[in-house]
Amino acid sequence: MEFQITKNAKNLIYGLIGTGLVLTGIGLATGMGDDHFSTRLLTNGIINGFFFFSLGLGALFFLALSYATETGWYASVKRVIEGVAGFLPYGMAIFGLVLLTITFMHGAHIYIWMDPDMTDPTSHHYDKIIDGKSAYLNPIFFWIRTLVYFSVYLIFLRGFQKRSIEEDRIGGTELHFKNYRKGATFLVFFAVFSSTSAWDWLMSIDAHWFSTLFGWYTFAGMWCSTMVVLVMTTLYLKSLGHLEKVNDSHIHDLGKWTFATSFLWSYLFFSQFMLIWYANIGEEVTYYQMRIENFKVIYFSMFVINFAFPMLILMSRDAKRNIGVLISIGLVILCGHWLDVYIMVSGGSLGMHAHIGSLEIGMALLMAGIFIYTVLNNLTKVPLTPVNHPFLDESVHHEI
Amino acid sequence: MSDKVIYVMYDDDEVLKDGAKKLVSKGVKINEVFSPFPIHGIDPIIGVKQTRLGIMAFLYGLTGLTVATLGMRYFMVVDWPMNIGGKPNFSYLQNMLAFVPITFEFTVLCAAHGMAITYLLLNKTLPGMPAQNPDPRTTDDKFVMEIRLNENPSMSEGDLDAIIKETGFIEIDKKDIK
Numbered sequence: 001m002e003f004q005i006t007k008n009a010k011n012l013i014y015g016l017i018g019t020g021l022v023l024t025g026i027g028l029a030t031g032m033g034d035d036h037f038s039t040r041l042l043t044n045g046i047i048n049g050f051f052f053f054s055l056g057l058g059a060l061f062f063l064a065l066s067y068a069t070e071t072g073w074y075a076s077v078k079r080v081i082e083g084v085a086g087f088l089p090y091g092m093a094i095f096g097l098v099l100l101t102i103t104f105m106h107g108a109h110i111y112i113w114m115d116p117d118m119t120d121p122t123s124h125h126y127d128k129i130i131d132g133k134s135a136y137l138n139p140i141f142f143w144i145r146t147l148v149y150f151s152v153y154l155i156f157l158r159g160f161q162k163r164s165i166e167e168d169r170i171g172g173t174e175l176h177f178k179n180y181r182k183g184a185t186f187l188v189f190f191a192v193f194s195s196t197s198a199w200d201w202l203m204s205i206d207a208h209w210f211s212t213l214f215g216w217y218t219f220a221g222m223w224c225s226t227m228v229v230l231v232m233t234t235l236y237l238k239s240l241g242h243l244e245k246v247n248d249s250h251i252h253d254l255g256k257w258t259f260a261t262s263f264l265w266s267y268l269f270f271s272q273f274m275l276i277w278y279a280n281i282g283e284e285v286t287y288y289q290m291r292i293e294n295f296k297v298i299y300f301s302m303f304v305i306n307f308a309f310p311m312l313i314l315m316s317r318d319a320k321r322n323i324g325v326l327i328s329i330g331l332v333i334l335c336g337h338w339l340d341v342y343i344m345v346s347g348g349s350l351g352m353h354a355h356i357g358s359l360e361i362g363m364a365l366l367m368a369g370i371f372i373y374t375v376l377n378n379l380t381k382v383p384l385t386p387v388n389h390p391f392l393d394e395s396v397h398h399e400i
Numbered sequence: 401m402s403d404k405v406i407y408v409m410y411d412d413d414e415v416l417k418d419g420a421k422k423l424v425s426k427g428v429k430i431n432e433v434f435s436p437f438p439i440h441g442i443d444p445i446i447g448v449k450q451t452r453l454g455i456m457a458f459l460y461g462l463t464g465l466t467v468a469t470l471g472m473r474y475f476m477v478v479d480w481p482m483n484i485g486g487k488p489n490f491s492y493l494q495n496m497l498a499f500v501p502i503t504f505e506f507t508v509l510c511a512a513h514g515m516a517i518t519y520l521l522l523n524k525t526l527p528g529m530p531a532q533n534p535d536p537r538t539t540d541d542k543f544v545m546e547i548r549l550n551e552n553p554s555m556s557e558g559d560l561d562a563i564i565k566e567t568g569f570i571e572i573d574k575k576d577i578k
Binding site: 274280397 | 440441450454458485486487497498500501
């Protein structure tokens with residue numbers, strides 16, 4: 001409504017999509033015919049499909065969390081969170097399309113458990129471990145679960161969006177308490193789904209390997225990237241003169257969330273890594289052996305980026321209130337978490353054949369362009385500041 | 401040096417805040433405000449400097465990090481190499497991962513305790529220290545502003561009284577200190 005996509009933003013979006021298309025085209029032209037090309041293409045589909053989908057999902061989670069905990073300060077940035085969460089249906093469509101293609105290709109060497117030969121005792125590809133897991137890891141149950149996740153997320157997202165606009169019109173606390181209940185209910189679903197969906201979509205790429213921590217690890221990375229996106233979107237809208245009720249303290253709080261979730265992610269990274277390193281069991285170490293052998297430099301630099309950067313730079317109060325620091329650190333962390341997803345996925349699907357070329361970068365830029373366009377477009381459709389949120393007054397006077 | 405201190409009592413934090421704004425705008429220096437709970441936004445009004453406790457916490461944390469690293473290297477590698485799960489026990493660096501949890505815990509322990517003790521010490525509120533607030537009612541439902549005469553050399557006591565009278569206080573109390 002009050003916000004329109006500016007000319008600069010349009011140029012950025014077209015630039016990203018254009019560069020993305022060109023690089024993807026180069027990648028397609030040069031890579032076509034390679035042995036692992038289709039696997040590589042679909043691996044990129046999962047990486048970018050999941051990464052950008054997870055940004056929307058993280059925003060939905062944060063919205064539900066704020067409702068369930070009756071948080072006050074976030075009321076004036078609520079529409080930004082909703083705008084980012086609004087990417088969810090588009091993310092689902094893209095990610096779902098990639099998953100569907102992979103299913104029709106019998107796993108495309110990514111989800112090897114989708115290959116019927118793996119569970120056929122007469123085949124010479126027969127894999128006893130995967131056969132043992134086939135009660136859970138089979139295409140039909142996989143799709144049932146995926147559709148359940150998608151539909152639950154979508155139902156809650158629609159509900160929150162609808163009530164948010166309605167609240168502007170009617171006011172009162174009835175809608176607020178409904179949001180409160182729905183937020184808490186969502187968290188119950190999300191507590192289970194965040195783990196199981198990470199197992200289904202990402203962990204099952206390394207079908208022999210498992211880690212109970214994997215779901216939280218993926219979730220922490222997602223949450224951190226989402227907070228970065230929220231900070232940057234808020235700062236962007238603020239720089240255009242919108243969100244006049246957002247002050248330094250809100251920015252500071254969003255920065256704090258970025259800082260805290262970076263730690264959460266590093267903590268879970270380390271917990272998973274150290275336990276497996278210490279126990280040193282053959283079945284478990286394969287995951288890290290594969291990644292350290294083939295991705296040594298990016299794997300550890302990714303950890304340094306996602307841990308040390310936010311720790312050292314975002315620690316001070318002034319840094320969390322400095323727009324330049326927040327934006328530059330945010331971009332770096334965002335790339336770091338993209339690399340994290342990149343290694344999670346291609347470490348299992350391509351292993352030693354994986355490398356970052358123009359296809360990888362091109363597809364990421366393309367998706368980033370679509371993501372930014374969708375989020376900004378969502379923001380043009382609603383008033384940027386809610387008027388009847390019961391905690392709006394508290395949020396306006398937020399001071400830390 | 402002798403000095404006179406004025407305690408002005410209010411029964412509402414917003415009234416005190418407005419009063420403080422009025423006093424400061426007329427050039428009065430307010431030395432301290434006593435309140436049963438933190439008053440949002442009072443710090444910039446009376447000119448309290450941003451706390452440097454965070455910097456101290458960082459330094460205490462660094463101390464903890466260093467002590468833990470040196471200590472564990474000495475205990476587990478140099479003095480008596482410990483063989484745990486067959487991990488390399490001749491080198492700190494190769495076995496570093498095993499030491500991370502303890503390093504982390506000790507860093508947090510030092511930062512938290514150092515910060516808490518520094519805070520209590522600076523505020524003179526360590527257990528057993530005499531109370532600093534002028535009136536026990538400031539721990540219940542009253543708010544007191546403290547103004548010192550020799551911090552306001554440009555104003556006489558009468559000038560101050562006249563300005564304070566406009567701020568809606570409920571009680572005023574003066575004390576000579578040596």
